[in-house]
Amino acid sequence: MKHNKLYDTLFLAPGFLVYIIFMIIPVIMCFLYSFTNWDGISASFRFIGLKNFVNLFQDASFFQALKVTLIIMVLTTLIYNILGIILAALLNDTGKLLGFSRSAIFIPTVLSAVVVAFIWSYVMQTNGGVINAIIEMFGGTKVDFYATPMTTIFMISGIICWNSLGFFVVIYISTLTTIPQEIYEACKVDGAGWFYRFFHITLPLLAPGITINCILSVAGGLKQYDHVKVITGGGPGGATQTVTLFGVEKAFEYNRRGYSSAAIIILFIIIVIFSIVQLAISKKHEVEY
Amino acid sequence: MSMMKIGGWIKRILVLIFALVYLAPLYIAVVNAVKPYDEIIKSPLTLPKQFTLNNFVEAYQSSNMLELYKNSIVITVSSVALLILLTSMAAYIIARRKGKVYQMLYVFSLAGIMIPPVVTLIPSIKTLSALHLLYTMPGLLLFYAGTYFSTTIFLYVGFIKTIPASLDESAFIDGANPFTTFFRIIFPLIKPCTATAIIFLGMWIWNDFLNPMYILGFRGGKTITTGIYNAIGAYTSMWNLVFANVMLASLPIIILYLCMQKMFMQGLTSGAVKG
Amino acid sequence: MKRMITLLMAVILVLGMFAGGAVAETAKSKIVFCVNIQPQLPVEYWQSIADAYMAYNPSVEVEIIGQPSSNVDVFQYEKTLLATGQFPDVMVMQNPADFVPSGALLAFDEGELDYLLDPNIGKIDGVQYVANYKKQVIGVFYNKDIFVANGLEVPQTYQAFLDVCEALKAKEILPVSIGIKDGWPQIMLANMLAGTDLLANDTSWGIQRNADTVKFNNPQLVKAMEKYQYICQNYAGDSLPSITYTQMLEQFFTGKAAMLPMGSWVNAEVAKAEQEFEVGWFPMPGDDNANVLSVFVNEGLSISAMTKYPDVCKDFVKFFFADKALYSDFLKGEQLFSTTKESVPYEMIPLRKYIEEAIAGMQEVEGFESMTGDAAFLPGLKDYYTNKLTQNIAIGNDVATELDNFDKEWDIAKEALN
Numbered sequence: 001m002k003h004n005k006l007y008d009t010l011f012l013a014p015g016f017l018v019y020i021i022f023m024i025i026p027v028i029m030c031f032l033y034s035f036t037n038w039d040g041i042s043a044s045f046r047f048i049g050l051k052n053f054v055n056l057f058q059d060a061s062f063f064q065a066l067k068v069t070l071i072i073m074v075l076t077t078l079i080y081n082i083l084g085i086i087l088a089a090l091l092n093d094t095g096k097l098l099g100f101s102r103s104a105i106f107i108p109t110v111l112s113a114v115v116v117a118f119i120w121s122y123v124m125q126t127n128g129g130v131i132n133a134i135i136e137m138f139g140g141t142k143v144d145f146y147a148t149p150m151t152t153i154f155m156i157s158g159i160i161c162w163n164s165l166g167f168f169v170v171i172y173i174s175t176l177t178t179i180p181q182e183i184y185e186a187c188k189v190d191g192a193g194w195f196y197r198f199f200h201i202t203l204p205l206l207a208p209g210i211t212i213n214c215i216l217s218v219a220g221g222l223k224q225y226d227h228v229k230v231i232t233g234g235g236p237g238g239a240t241q242t243v244t245l246f247g248v249e250k251a252f253e254y255n256r257r258g259y260s261s262a263a264i265i266i267l268f269i270i271i272v273i274f275s276i277v278q279l280a281i282s283k284k285h286e287v288e289y
Numbered sequence: 290m291s292m293m294k295i296g297g298w299i300k301r302i303l304v305l306i307f308a309l310v311y312l313a314p315l316y317i318a319v320v321n322a323v324k325p326y327d328e329i330i331k332s333p334l335t336l337p338k339q340f341t342l343n344n345f346v347e348a349y350q351s352s353n354m355l356e357l358y359k360n361s362i363v364i365t366v367s368s369v370a371l372l373i374l375l376t377s378m379a380a381y382i383i384a385r386r387k388g389k390v391y392q393m394l395y396v397f398s399l400a401g402i403m404i405p406p407v408v409t410l411i412p413s414i415k416t417l418s419a420l421h422l423l424y425t426m427p428g429l430l431l432f433y434a435g436t437y438f439s440t441t442i443f444l445y446v447g448f449i450k451t452i453p454a455s456l457d458e459s460a461f462i463d464g465a466n467p468f469t470t471f472f473r474i475i476f477p478l479i480k481p482c483t484a485t486a487i488i489f490l491g492m493w494i495w496n497d498f499l500n501p502m503y504i505l506g507f508r509g510g511k512t513i514t515t516g517i518y519n520a521i522g523a524y525t526s527m528w529n530l531v532f533a534n535v536m537l538a539s540l541p542i543i544i545l546y547l548c549m550q551k552m553f554m555q556g557l558t559s560g561a562v563k564g
Numbered sequence: 565m566k567r568m569i570t571l572l573m574a575v576i577l578v579l580g581m582f583a584g585g586a587v588a589e590t591a592k593s594k595i596v597f598c599v600n601i602q603p604q605l606p607v608e609y610w611q612s613i614a615d616a617y618m619a620y621n622p623s624v625e626v627e628i629i630g631q632p633s634s635n636v637d638v639f640q641y642e643k644t645l646l647a648t649g650q651f652p653d654v655m656v657m658q659n660p661a662d663f664v665p666s667g668a669l670l671a672f673d674e675g676e677l678d679y680l681l682d683p684n685i686g687k688i689d690g691v692q693y694v695a696n697y698k699k700q701v702i703g704v705f706y707n708k709d710i711f712v713a714n715g716l717e718v719p720q721t722y723q724a725f726l727d728v729c730e731a732l733k734a735k736e737i738l739p740v741s742i743g744i745k746d747g748w749p750q751i752m753l754a755n756m757l758a759g760t761d762l763l764a765n766d767t768s769w770g771i772q773r774n775a776d777t778v779k780f781n782n783p784q785l786v787k788a789m790e791k792y793q794y795i796c797q798n799y800a801g802d803s804l805p806s807i808t809y810t811q812m813l814e815q816f817f818t819g820k821a822a823m824l825p826m827g828s829w830v831n832a833e834v835a836k837a838e839q840e841f842e843v844g845w846f847p848m849p850g851d852d853n854a855n856v857l858s859v860f861v862n863e864g865l866s867i868s869a870m871t872k873y874p875d876v877c878k879d880f881v882k883f884f885f886a887d888k889a890l891y892s893d894f895l896k897g898e899q900l901f902s903t904t905k906e907s908v909p910y911e912m913i914p915l916r917k918y919i920e921e922a923i924a925g926m927q928e929v930e931g932f933e934s935m936t937g938d939a940a941f942l943p944g945l946k947d948y949y950t951n952k953l954t955q956n957i958a959i960g961n962d963v964a965t966e967l968d969n970f971d972k973e974w975d976i977a978k979e980a981l982n
Contacts, residue, residue, distance in 0.1 A: 007467040011382045015375035015438060016398070022435025023401045026412035037980060039943070041646040042666035055976070061952075090304050097301045101308035103550060107315065110542045112496030114518050115535045119318050122528055126803040130317055130333055146745075146805040162314070216402075223405045226499070236744050236805045237956035244405050252640050254944030255662060256980050257647075264408055271403040414648040423650070502636070503644065507629040519633040 027268070033261040040257030052262035061238055062263060065246040068153060069267075072228075072242065073221030075157035080168040080217045081210065087165075088172030089202065102173070106166035113163065117230035120159045149239035152232060156240065160227050164220075168213050175209030176202070211282035218274050222267060243267045322532035329528050344533035348520065354537065357516040361495055364426055364512060368433040369490045372441055373483055375434055380445030381471050385454060395446060401439025409436065410503060417504065424509040432504055433494055441486050448482035449475065488549060495542055513538050593873045594625040595880065598645070598652035600638045601630035604832050604897035613890050617883050624876050654877050657866035660686070660693045661940040665981065669693040670867040670874060679885055680903050685861050686936030694936075695881050696864035697894070699901035701857055701923060702752050702759075702931060704848055705816065705824040705834070709841035710737060718846045720854050722760075722791065729799040732822050739799035741821035743807025744955045750804075753825040753848070754792045754954045755932045759858035760850030761788035763929040770930070770939020773974075780974070781967040789963045796958040804958055827860065831899035831916045845919050847926065857926040861903070862934040942977040945970075 034052055038045035056062050091102050108116065123130040124145050132142045145155040179202070187197050203210075225244040228234060234241035234249070241249070243263060251260035321329050322344055324337045332338075348354070383395050413432050414423060422428030452475060460470040476483075498514040505511070511519065517534040599610040607630065614626035629652060631638040639658045645651050646668055663669050672692045677683035686694055711717070711728075714735060719725040729739040744750045762784040763769055772778045796804060807815075816824040817839045824830065825848065834843050847857050865884060867877040885891055885904050892910040895902050899916045902908040912920075933941060933949040941949070948970065956966050 004467065008382050008386070011378040011467065011471070012394075015379035015434075015442070016394075018375065018431055018434040019398065019401065019438040020435075021416060022413050022432055023404060023409055023438065025416075026409040027400075027404055029412050030408045037982075039666065039980070041643060041663070041668065087304075087307075090300055093297075095301060097305050101304045103547065104308035104312050107312065107543055107546065110492050110496075110546050111539050112498065112514055114496075114498055114514065114521070115539055118521055118531055118535060119314050122531070123314055123317060126806045128330065128333070133333060144803055144806070146803065152805075162311070219403055225406055232745075233747060233951075235747055235951060235955055236959060237952045237961075244407055247405075248407055249947070250944075252643055253947040254977065254980075255643070256944070259980070264405055267405055268403060268408075271405075275403060411644070411647055414644075414650075418649055423648075498633075502632045505632070506650075507632050508627075515633055518635065 030261045031265055033258050034265045035262075036258040037256075038258045039255040040251055040260075041255065045258065048258070052259045053266070055259065056262055056266065061241070062243075062246060064238065065241045065243045065263075068149075068240055069222055069224060069242045069244075071153055072157050072160070072224050073218055075154070076160050076221045077214060077217040079157070079161045080165060081213055083161075084165060084168035084172050084213065085203075085206065085210075087169045088176055089198070091169065092173050092176045102169075105169055108163055109166040111163065113226035114230055116159060116163045117227055120162070121231060124155060146232075146236075149236075152240050156228055156231055159231065160221075160224070163227070168217065171213055172206065172209055175206055179205045207282060211278060215275050215278050218278065219271050222271050222274070318532045318535050321528060322536045324529060326527060326529045344529045345537065348517075348530055348533040348537055352511070352516045352520050354513075354516075357511055357513040358541070360426075360510050361513040364429060364433075364501070365491055365495045367426075368430050368437075368494050369487055371430055371434050372437055372490055373486055376438055376441040376486075377445050377476065377479065377483070378471065380442050380449055381475060383442070384446045384449035385457065395442075398442050399439050401436070402443070406499070410500065414503060423504065424506045426505070426509070429501060429504045429509075432500060436500075437490055437493065441490065444482055444486055445479065448479050452478050484549075488546070491545075492542065513541075592623055592625045593876050594627065595653035595871065595873055595876055596627045596629055597880070598638065598642060598655035599628060599630050600656045601634070602897075605894065609893060609897070612893075613884065613887075616887055616890060617880055620883060621876075621879065624873075624880075626880070651868050651870060653868050653871040653873065654880055655866055655868070656863065657694050658863045658934075659940070659943075659946065660688060660866060662943045663866075664688055664693060665943075668869055670869045670871065670877070672867075672878075676878065679882070679905055681905050682861075682903070686864075686940075688937050688940070694862075694864040694866050695885070696861055696903045697885070697891075698861075698863055698898075699903055700828045700860040700898070701901070701919065702756050702825070702827050702848075702859070703845050703857075703919070704756075705826060705830055706844050706846065707816070707819060707822045707841050708844045710819070710822045711844070718844070719849055721849050722851050725849055729795070733799060738801055738815065738821040739823060740795060741812045741815040741824045742796060742800040742804060742958070743809065743812045744804050744958050745807055745811075746809040747951050747955070749809045749812055749826065750796070750954050750958055751931075751933060751950050752827055753795065754789065754949075754957075755858050755934075756825065756848035757788040757792050758785060758932040759929045760848060760856045761785070761791070763858075763932065764850065764856040764927060767929060768939070770935040770941075774938060774940075774942075776978075779967075780970045781964060785967060786963055789957050789967065792954070793957050793960065793963060797960060805955075828900070828916070828919060829898035831913055831919075832897065834915050835899065835913045843915055845915060845922070847923070855926050857923050857928050858931050859928050860931045860934055862930070862936045862940075864903075942974060942981065944977055945974060948973050 035047055035049060036045045037048050037051075087105065091098050091105075126132060126142060126144045126146065131145075135141070135143060144151075146152050183201055183205075184197060187201060223244060224242045225248075228240060228242050228245060232240045234245045244267065247260040247264045247267075249260075250256045250263065317333065320336060321333060323340050323342065325339055325341055325343070328337065328339055379398070383391055383398070413435070417423040417428040417432065420428070422431065456474055456478075457470055460474055465473070495512075496514055498512075498518045501509075501512045502515050502518070505515070517538045520534050521531050597610070597614065599605075601607055601610070607628065610628045610630070614628050617626055618624060631641045638656065642652070642655055642657075643662065646663070646666075651668060657663075657669075660669055670693070672695065677692060677695050680696060682696070683692060685696055686692070706718075710732070714731060714737075716728050716731060717724075719728050732739040740753075742750055742753060762782075765784070766772075769778060773780070801807075801821075812824065812826075813830070813833055815821040817833065819839070819841060847854050850856055865881045867874065867881065871877050888908055891902070891904070892908050894900070895908060896910040899912060901920070930936060930939070933946045935941070953966055953970050957963055
């Protein structure tokens with residue numbers, strides 16, 4: 001069938017044009033800036049080669065940001081996918097109660113990061129917060145979630161998960177519905193228990209869903225900006241700063257746009273590497289039935 | 290009752306309890322949005338003893354809520370429409386054509402998913418400014434079209450591939466040009482995917498605050514999200530007003546979700562995952 | 565045919581969108597004034613200045629812009645504006661050192677700012693870029709009722725201050741209200757101590773630091789920061805990282821905390837008279853006396869070097885100070901100290917009057933992180949002090965190590981400037 005190239009171009013052009021102008025070109029510019037000493041506001045700058053990258057590798061606060069980002073990414077990915085699969089398995093059934101539960105778990109997903117961060121800031125307050133009020137009601141001692149950077153990071157990860165867990169549960173539920181019931185029937189006839197069914201049939205067949213969700217949650221976790229910005233602003237003392245926050249700070253507070261661009265490019269490369277690795281692993285494990 | 294049935298009921302009840310606890314923070318926001326400030330301090334968890342709508346009135350009056358809603362609706366609806374139009378058309382070609390070029394184009398179009406949020410803002414502002422579109426809504430629309438192109442095309446390509454190409458062929462034989470084929474035949478068939486895209490894009494764009502803040506700037510007006518961000522920023526400890534603002538911003542989208550639930554679940558189940 | 569028409573219509577629509585943004589040329593000169601919108605200085609106030617100027621000079625149109633959201637710092641927003649080619653003509657300015665290297669600011673001529681009390685504050689390399697419009701002082705607001713009830717006197721030495729804190733702590737009253745969640749409130753206490761222990765004895769310290777002849781990690785500053793740390797760790801309660809500025813104010817004004825180390829803008833809160841006690845004020849004492857006052861004089865109006873109408877802008881700046889009604893409204897909002905030679909009376913609350921009398925004759929030093937002119941911190945160092953250094957020291961990190969890191973940051977910033 002002969003395809004009219006003109007029509008093809010008309011179909012492709014508008015979308016790709018906007019995409020290139022607003023996404024691709026900025027990334028290319030970011031890549032170019034990372035080799036300069038631009039301060040973000042002057043008209044001139046110099047090319048300084050790999051100096052920014054060298055400095056980044058000697059910058060303790062950059063490594064702290066990387067560490068924070070990776071911890072958040074790992075925590076959120078684990079919770080989204082482990083808890084997500086368990087909940088999806090539990091919720092993948094009929095009934096009004098389950099229907100209500102499904103909706104309930106998804107509702108926080110439609111809330112914005114700002115809203116979620118404000119509500120949880122209130123709930124987690126050390127003095128007068130809801131969680132501590134409940135703990136004290138039962139006679140326990142107050143918990144200070146902001147006590148150390150680690151506890152703060154755990155708290156932030158929990159809040160992020162609360163926001164988006166529903167999204168992943170829903171994707172898992174829909175993946176589960178594509179698994180034909182016959183397979184389970186065949187298993188039950190063979191006398192397989194719930195445990196066996198789950199680990200040897202459900203999980204492998206969930207593989208495509210797991211891949212997508214892992215790629216999305218890993219990329220999302222690494223890009224993390226909104227929630228941390230509103231909850232702690234990266235503090236105290238930059239202890240909960242993610243790489244994106246680090247980049248923004250270097251660009252706008254320190255007037256080091258080139259340096260900031262280098263940090264973001266490194267983050268981009270990390271995201272790409274993680275995505276490629278995950279795709280490669282999933283291709284190996286995908287089960288056809 | 291058999292063991293299976295009891296197990297089933299226990300499961301349902303446990304899940305229900307989990308779901309209720311999960312919603313607890315929202316309950317807190319709702320219940321405290323209708324309490325006066327002092328009552329919140331004294332008893333944050335209980336149902337209101339002094340039910341009041343004053344917080345909402347104050348929140349409504351302090352920002353021009355009606356205009357904020359209008360702006361959010363206009364921006365969200367137009368951005369989503371533009372995105373769906375541009376992306377579905379591009380996805381159609383990529384899904385249908387064979388060849389290395391188109392494969393590479395697809396991979397190229399997915400790069401956006403991996404790009405961190407703040408990279409594109411400043412250069413985009415400069416571009417919009419050069420086009421005289423800065424501080425305007427059309428400018429924001431174009432920005433969103435570029436930003437969410439990758440995720441949307443990811444959804445569409447996977448779904449369109451599940452529609453047999455034979456439909457295209459028969460349309461071609463009947464003398465239809467690609468526009469007709471796409472809009473009259475293919476597009477209606479990918480409705481579930483469009484529904485999914487509408488819900489996700491609608492959600493993300495409605496809730497976005499960073500981009501409208503800088504692209505609309507000071508003179509371009511505020512959306513409901515930037516509006517409450519602005520209002521709340523000033524009162525971090527007037528919790529009654531914070532929650533009233535939060536409710537005013539979130540209720541519309543919660544209600545929209547509850548109404549569109551069925552279509553949404555259908556959309557996801559039917560094929561968004563098949564990609 | 566139908567398709568072609570639809571396509572044509574779409575193209576027209578798109579062009580229409582672009583045309584909508586076109587700017588019509590008028591006969592008026594137009595300047596954009598970027599302001600700092602605050603609760604006590606809302607858009608309406610700034611608009612009234614614009615309106616007054618337009619009435620005074622009808623050939624000019626003044627457009628007011630501000631930060632796009634209350635949680636965005638307008639001074640940082642100005643950097644974004646500069647980076648995207650949207651730099652305003654006239655603007656409020658806090659860190660000229662961040663903008664001067666890129667040549668973004670217009671210099672005021674010698675003598676042009678002679679209506680100011682001190683037109684030379686903040687000159688960079690002998691050139692003035694900012695018309696300083698307000699002075700604020702840092703001090704300790706205290707709950708007079710609590711002091712009286714516990715037989716406490718206003719401390720005149722640092723040791724006396726510690727004794728007051730101990731006495732309050734023994735009575736289970738929170739001595740000092742401090743919180744580091746918002747990032748900046750804690751610097752008030754740090755600045756006062758740096759003022760009494762370092763700057764008071766060496767007023768040109770900032771200039772020396774810029775010349776690299778001194779370092780942050782020096783005995784006096786270490787001592788000052790250790791004092792700051794001691795107070796944060798012992799007398800400010802145990803949840804510093806979760807307390808916001810609003811909560812700091814709340815702790816003090818509801819009578820939970822006895823003292824609040826903060827800037828003179830707190831007078832605006834005192835003016836609201838929602839507290840049920842009398843509020844007093846004293847400057848943070850040094851080891852031997854309470855004669856040193858840390859002040860902020862680093863904010864004012866600046867003009868863009870790229871403006872098309874430099875004369876109009878300069879006229880506008882002059883007008884801001886000259887219009888006594890508007891300038892006094894500006895000062896009244898935060899109960900500020902005026903910077904003009906001519907006095908600008910406004911309705912002052914009694915506490916503010918008291919402060920003005922109390923500080924007469926004290927040695928004034930500039931707020932440590934906001935030193936102006938050639939003593940100013942390099943770009944980013946002010947934020948490092950605010951967001952990293954003072955927060956880390958408050959939560960207990962080793963002072964000497966932190967100051968050492970601060971020195972290293974300075975070196976990196978210096979290198980980045982070349």
